Amino acid sequence: MSYWLQVVVATPAHSAIAGPLTYRSESPLAVGALVRVPLGRREVLGVVWDLLPDGGALQAENIRLVAGVLEGLAPLSATWRKLVSFTAGYYQRSLGEVALAALPPQLRELNAVQLTRRLKRPVVDTSRAQDTSDLIALSAQQERALAEFDADTRPALLFGATGSGKTEVYLRAAAKVLAQDPAAQVLVMVPEINLTPQLQARFEERFAHLGKERVVALHSGLTPAQRLKSWLAAHAGQARLVLGTRMAVLASLPHLRLLVVDEEHDPSYKQQEGARYSARDLAVYRAKLESADTDHPHGDCRVLLGSATPSLESWQATLTGRYQRLNMSERIGVPSAIDTEATQFSDGPPLGKLAPPGGSELHAVSERGGLPLSAGPPQGKLAPPGGREPHAVGERGGLPLVRRVDMNHQPKHCTIAPPLLDAIAQRVARGEQSLIFLNRRGYAPVLACHDCGWKSECPHCSAYRVFHKIDRTLRCHHCGFTERVPRACPSCGNIDIAPVGRGTERLEEHLAELLAGVRRPDGEAVRIARIDADTTRLKGALESQLASVHAGEVDVLVGTQMIAKGHDFRHITLVAAVNPDGALFSSDFRAPERLFSLLMQAGGRAGRDARHSQASEMWVQTFHPAHPLFEALKRHDYPVFAARELAERQAAGMSPFGYSALVRAEAKEQSVAQGFLNAAAAAAQLRQLPGHDAVTPYPAVPMTIQRVANIERAQMLVESPSRAALQRFLAAWQPLLFDTRRQAEFKSLVRWAIDVDPIAI
Ligand SMILES: Nc1ncnc2c1ncn2[C@@H]1O[C@H](COP(=O)(O)OP(=O)(O)OP(=O)(O)O)[C@@H](O)[C@H]1O
Numbered sequence: 001m002s003y004w005l006q007v008v009v010a011t012p013a014h015s016a017i018a019g020p021l022t023y024r025s026e027s028p029l030a031v032g033a034l035v036r037v038p039l040g041r042r043e044v045l046g047v048v049w050d051l052l053p054d055g056g057a058l059q060a061e062n063i064r065l066v067a068g069v070l071e072g073l074a075p076l077s078a079t080w081r082k083l084v085s086f087t088a089g090y091y092q093r094s095l096g097e098v099a100l101a102a103l104p105p106q107l108r109e110l111n112a113v114q115l116t117r118r119l120k121r122p123v124v125d126t127s128r129a130q131d132t133s134d135l136i137a138l139s140a141q142q143e144r145a146l147a148e149f150d151a152d153t154r155p156a157l158l159f160g161a162t163g164s165g166k167t168e169v170y171l172r173a174a175a176k177v178l179a180q181d182p183a184a185q186v187l188v189m190v191p192e193i194n195l196t197p198q199l200q201a202r203f204e205e206r207f208a209h210l211g212k213e214r215v216v217a218l219h220s221g222l223t224p225a226q227r228l229k230s231w232l233a234a235h236a237g238q239a240r241l242v243l244g245t246r247m248a249v250l251a252s253l254p255h256l257r258l259l260v261v262d263e264e265h266d267p268s269y270k271q272q273e274g275a276r277y278s279a280r281d282l283a284v285y286r287a288k289l290e291s292a293d294t295d296h297p298h299g300d301c302r303v304l305l306g307s308a309t310p311s312l313e314s315w316q317a318t319l320t321g322r323y324q325r326l327n328m329s330e331r332i333g334v335p336s337a338i339d340t341e342a343t344q345f346s347d348g349p350p351l352g353k354l355a356p357p358g359g360s361e362l363h364a365v366s367e368r369g370g371l372p373l374s375a376g377p378p379q380g381k382l383a384p385p386g387g388r389e390p391h392a393v394g395e396r397g398g399l400p401l402v403r404r405v406d407m408n409h410q411p412k413h414c415t416i417a418p419p420l421l422d423a424i425a426q427r428v429a430r431g432e433q434s435l436i437f438l439n440r441r442g443y444a445p446v447l448a449c450h451d452c453g454w455k456s457e458c459p460h461c462s463a464y465r466v467f468h469k470i471d472r473t474l475r476c477h478h479c480g481f482t483e484r485v486p487r488a489c490p491s492c493g494n495i496d497i498a499p500v501g502r503g504t505e506r507l508e509e510h511l512a513e514l515l516a517g518v519r520r521p522d523g524e525a526v527r528i529a530r531i532d533a534d535t536t537r538l539k540g541a542l543e544s545q546l547a548s549v550h551a552g553e554v555d556v557l558v559g560t561q562m563i564a565k566g567h568d569f570r571h572i573t574l575v576a577a578v579n580p581d582g583a584l585f586s587s588d589f590r591a592p593e594r595l596f597s598l599l600m601q602a603g604g605r606a607g608r609d610a611r612h613s614q615a616s617e618m619w620v621q622t623f624h625p626a627h628p629l630f631e632a633l634k635r636h637d638y639p640v641f642a643a644r645e646l647a648e649r650q651a652a653g654m655s656p657f658g659y660s661a662l663v664r665a666e667a668k669e670q671s672v673a674q675g676f677l678n679a680a681a682a683a684a685q686l687r688q689l690p691g692h693d694a695v696t697p698y699p700a701v702p703m704t705i706q707r708v709a710n711i712e713r714a715q716m717l718v719e720s721p722s723r724a725a726l727q728r729f730l731a732a733w734q735p736l737l738f739d740t741r742r743q744a745e746f747k748s749l750v751r752w753a754i755d756v757d758p759i760a761i
């Protein structure tokens with residue numbers, strides 16, 4: 001007897017097969033079962049998506065037989081299949097592509113014997129009750145956040161300052177869910193696991209009582225074998241807590257009860273190839289699906305997002321009441337504003353003692369003439385000599401004092417303003433650490449000839465190659481094209497070609513010169529280190545470099561955004577952003593949001609130890625000190641920043657008030673890429689596609705970096721005030737895009753793709 005099935009398999013992105021294929025089986029199979037099926041001459045992994053009870057009408061001889069079933073694996077749940085269907089539909093990709101990409105790659109390769117061997121290993125239950133005696137006492141704000149979270153069912157946004165102890169809230173929320181239900185599973189997502197090696201250890205330690213192998217990691221840094229192992233443990237329900245990156249949102253977790261998304265604003269939650277999903281958005285959707293799951297009536301599945309600088313989308317959702325908001329404004333160990341005030345009045349001015357010796361920064365500034373430095377509060381008037389105004393700490397919740405350096409009033413071409421240099425030197429002399437942040441790696445972004453104007457352009461991209469002094473190369477950060485630095489200008493022969501601008505490599509060198517005479521308390525020379533993608537290429541390098549920072553072996557740490565986020569540094573009292581202006585006037589409407597959160601995150605690395613928090617500072621060098629973004633930063637005032645950005649976006653109908661998609665096209669010639677997009681849009685116009693009257697496609701334009709690796713790139717923005725209309729339109733437009741692609745004039749098109757809810761425009 002034959003059984004008829006719909007099976008999804010991984011289909012090439014642009015093949016004609018979008019939906020499931022029909023197969024036949026001699027024995028009954030469950031929906032969700034993993035099978036091996038013939039496809040062309042190959043045998044591929046597939047997922048049974050549906051049964052066809054009336055398949056008997058089909059001609060048996062035309063329908064191929066399922067080749068095998070992955071025995072021992074429970075079928076993928078209905079909720080998982082719904083999640084995959086939604087993802088494929090919403091992000092305009094094929095079902096098979098999304099479904100199969102969500103499975104560990106090794107699953108496709110193992111034969112039955114190998115798989116059985118993996119599944120054989122019995123997991124013995126070694127769990128015990130959690131010993132809560134040595135847990136730290138929660139702060140009042142942490143207690144309140146957890147209580148409010150428990151009392152609600154909506155998606156929650158934990159709006160917690162840097163260092164307010166958000167991680168502890170995640171740990172407690174997870175512990176509670178796991179203790180209530182012996183089968184419950186928790187998924188904790190972080191932007192990049194490799195950046196915070198401490199975190200996994202912290203989770204493993206906290207949940208050691210669950211027994212061996214109950215906490216697993218799921219991210220792309222794992223070997224294929226490790227990834228399979230984690231996935232199988234999650235799918236079987238053995239793993240109780242999964243710590244993962246964006247890919248983990250699509251893992252099979254049959255008893256999922258809580259999803260945590262740490263640093264929910266982070267751009268790395270958006271997948272940038274294939275199905276360009278937002279793992280944060282899918283987490284919210286998944287929680288809803290899991291809660292509605294009637295096969296496992298296990299009550300609600302909650303989602304907890306956390307950030308000090310939430311995405312404007314999530315923030316807006318808290319304003320409309322769609323999400324619940326949990327506030328933690330104060331850093332751990334810092335008395336609340338009211339307490340601070342009280343102690344200050346009774347104990348006289350206690351801050352004078354703790355503040356850095358001398359409002360010396362201010363002196364240093366005025367000695368150099370004028371008021372080039374616009375510090376946070378009006379210090380000149382209010383601050384007692386050597387301190388800052390008494391209420392500052394309580395108001396700042398232990399966050400660093402933000403000082404803006406007006407670069408218009410600093411010596412020409414200076415990279416580090418003299419007052420900032422003084423402040424760093426003082427830190428070194430006191431044995432404190434400073435973190436200098438510059439979001440540009442390499443030695444100099446451009447090498448140029450001042451005689452003829454030659455610049456180190458990449459021959460394959462519309463971008464300059466970056467000068468890396470360490471191996472004397474010019475490297476393109478877009479296509480990777482690398483060459484030795486020429487001895488003389490390739491265009492005019494002048495031997496005097498010089499670096500223009502600064503990257504982290506040059507900044508490190510420059511700081512070493514500037515601080516050469518400065519001694520540490522032990523009399524030794526200052527120690528400067530750099531952490532960026534170049535210094536951490538080797539496995540384990542980042543870990544050992546971070547360890548030496550934590551151990552206090554480094555006085556001044558220079559780096560890119562790699563060091564600005566997430567690390568729990570305990571001895572840093574000064575953070576400086578050397579050149580953040582670029583993002584202020586970007587054409588990308590999300591650039592200010594990204595800059596603000598990056599600076600808040602960076603500032604959040606300073607003064608994390610409450611003993612230092614009062615004396616900690618965040619310096620920002622800028623030519624636009626009065627820019628509202630820096631005003632808000634000065635006050636650590638995300639809500640004010642968000643209100644202003646949201647008002648602008650509302651006026652312009654942009655996210656979260658409007659919805660958009662980008663269609664990107666790549667070809668050897670720009671005209672072909674643009675022509676393809678415009679032709680497809682014209683076809684849509686002609687056919688009056690569903691939703692078209694609420695959707696605006698804009699003319700195709702070259703992408704900001706127009707050419708990469710000799711491929712011309714163009715994009716078309718499509719906007720709508722209605723998410724549903726945009727979705728209907730895109731779904732109907734897909735076939736037209738395929739049709740257009742087949743026209744002779746667009747033969748040379750290399751590829752095209754739709755990006756729904758793009759994060760960079
Ligand atoms: N209740 C508490 N009592 C004492 N220390 C705590 C408490 N909660 C958290 N901590 C400690 O405070 C520090 C900061 O906490 P955590 O790293 O969770 O902050 P965060 O809010 O995640 O900050 P960021 O957003 O900057 O990563 C950590 O060293 C943590 O161990």
Ligand SMILES: [Zn+2]
Pocket residue numbers: 458459460461476477478479480481708709
């Ligand atoms: Zn290039």
